[in-house]
Amino acid sequence: MASRPPRKFWAGRRSRSAADGETILDALARDGFPNLVRSVRYHRPRGPFCGTGDCTGCLVRLNGRVNVRACRRVVEEGDRVGDGNAWPSPSFDLLGVLDFLFPDGVDTLRGFRRPAWARGLYHAVNRRLAGYGAPPDPAPTGPAETPAERLQTEVAIVGAGTAGRAAAAAARAHGRSVVLIDRRTDVPPEPGVELRAGTTATFLSPPAGNGVWTLLSFREPEQGVLVRARSVVVATGSYDGPLLFGGNDRPGVVAAELALRWARDGRRSPLRGVLVVGGGRRASAVVERLGSTVVAVTAPADIGPEVTRAASERKIPLYPRSLVVRARGHGRVRAVELRGRSGGPRFSVRCDGVVLAHRRLPVAQLAFQAGAERAWNPSLEAYVPRTGADGVTTVTGLYVAGSAAGGAPDGSAESGTRAGASAAASASPAGAAATSPAAAPGPLAGYYRELLRERRAGKWVACSCEDVLLSEVERASARGYAGIEVVKRYTGLGTGLCQGRYCLPDALLLLSILEGRPPSEVGFITQRPPAVPTPLGALADLGDSISSEVIP
């Protein structure tokens, strides 16, 4: 990359500098672990978690705009980065006293009803505590608006990873026009394919009688992108799954994705000594990349040979088959308490971070949104779109490939090629599901069953976007509210900015334990559009091109 002078910007009333093309988060992480936001109910310190723009851990106010993901926005000269939801600042927030005042949480469903004269006060206080940032400025500054883009193609492919690229190549080979879009900005071009990098697909809507799919997308900050296609391949990959434990929302608990990102290019990562959770390939990649900054590796189950080899080279201790019980520390993880699953006392591992690499889960909201039937995948202990061998779903013209369909990483290329060919040939959809017997609880469900028996201290956050505690989920269950759809409405779990990504997978397992039935019977949250929060400006700019459509 051509070296350009560093860019100056403002954050926390201080002048900072960023390399050309660097995101706000990465620039801030040079000075230590960034504390940018407080949680929405208890004002708990939060740090960046996912590194992909999905969690609420790096929301900032940028040039008068609200809820900007610092991990996705590249620094522009003169940017002004403000704090959200904290006073006076996220690292020292007086409202954080709420977290100490209410160690077991507050009951907003049943509490704050009396006395009647205080109702107005409760409303006023609650409204001011809620929400992340202040409303957008009447006239925010920033780059001029870019007009919306409209694209037409025979095959649209979402995701330019291994599976998506293979699908694009296969569809091209069958003579189809292809538009390939990806949320990431650093995607290499694909010959003969219209590539749109930095473009987030948010709403995939099936044809309304005319055989043409509509895919609403946007580019930062507010440019609308509309893709019309005859068929669509969803190859949106997978993400690092969550893990529930005491203090699981503490700054320093991060997804493998973010730890890997910060360990790239010889950067100085703000994570200096981490506990890695996971025993498979993802964990071994983390150990390889983070090297000596890994202080220990633990896993809910066994630790595989790759991790064992990588760890023994570096004399890193291993704690297989262990419960992660609690992260200690307030503004930052200081230590983690573990317990062997076969028994024994709890012990503590000193660390300044926890890297979650125990579980990869499919990103398939677009497919579910478009009506694809789901199937419980017992080895992932999660739902995947039900697909045939050639990537066909139960919806005409919709195909899913690679790890988005629950496939293993080394099968992505082949899966993509087949789905691309199916899309090119408009292969018929998969038939209705044969009723399969309810899946037996898997290993992670067993892990949680054991964990729930642990003595608890501190808050266990079942949904970090909305600060919903595990105890609230248990209370809902104890009062007779069953099934994920009802518990979602009762507790607010899954209604926050990550769209359920970081709470729903565990919530299904927890409810299966609390309700005494297989996770596949607990149900699923309807995947509502948009898949990723989408600026009103981007949607408004697309208004005239879709405002005359007939809705069935």
Added chain:
Amino acid sequence: MTIPRDRYRTVIVGAGIVGLFTAYRLARAGAGPTLVLDRGFLSSGGSGRNGGGIRQQWETRSTIRLARESVRAYRAFGREFGYNIWFRQGGYLFLAESDAELARLRGVRDLLVSEGLPCRLVDPDGLAALVPGIARGAAVGGSYLASDGTLYPFPAVWGLYEAVRSLGVDVVLGAEARGVSTSDGRVRGVVTAAGTVGAETVVNAAGGWSGEFSRSAGLDVPNVATRHEILATEPMKPLLDPMVVRPRDGLYFSQTLRGELVGGLTVPHAPGTARGVPSSPRFLASMATALVGLLPRLRSLSVLRAWTGYYDDTPDGFPVIGEDPRLPGFVHANGFGGHGFMLAPAASRRVAAAVMHERIDLDPSESSPARFFGPAAAVRAERLQLG
């Protein structure tokens, strides 16, 4: 899904706000064994999908009075049911874009004032104070009533559900009512997937499915299920106190306790609304255009999620409350046109009265099922339908 008894005095179809409130009134009155059936899970229908708006600004006295009674009931809800519905009386602001619309709102204002409700007209400066950042020239004025407001719908459903169960009402979820059994020209029971259950009275409180249920009982009713779409934005700190409504395009939005803007607008759906169709790109784009046009500062605010539900519409905009004269034992509690939550506390008293064969304190020409087929055809209509 088993039904605890094989006979009930009353079976209510629909465990939404209207059905549960009716069950509560009946149980409190000691009206005999009551069963509530629902095809889905609790709050899966309109009662879990609405924007939580509660207003008294209407164009007819009867609706104003029902709404006023409901406002009082919702203020007392927390005390009575143990759940906090966070009913915040931040007002309703109707926008007028022309002098003609303003004249219409002036008529609404006069009617409300004559009913003792201090509704007032707002000039453009007043609009700017109530809607900070409203686009210049977006409206010429509006009408505002401070005691209108918004509530959080879910806890109202939980509170009622727990209350009726503790009063001995059976609530069976996931049990669709498929029709009624009759003999000698009157209702004898309800046919469900789990078999037929005996009933002296059946209450049709099925919301967006009530037209279908009436027809399954052989009753020709004009109820139409109309799909409606709604969205929520990301949360932010307080921007807006009132619910804002624009009659021209049916735009309405308010800011919830959690800081999200929640609202919708009317987009035409093809006739014969299909079930199970998710949100549409057209709605998202139209709603975004309307919001950004009215409040340009919202451009950078993101939409978090969108969902759909069904209005249960009637031709004249009034609900249908009372026993169907064509089928004794069949009581209507439907046709609320997207305002079931708003009117349920008051309307459910009249429904319970109908079940117990007591006098209903409503003008039959604005409530009775007979107005659609009897000699007294509807003369009035409630047209202030939006928001």
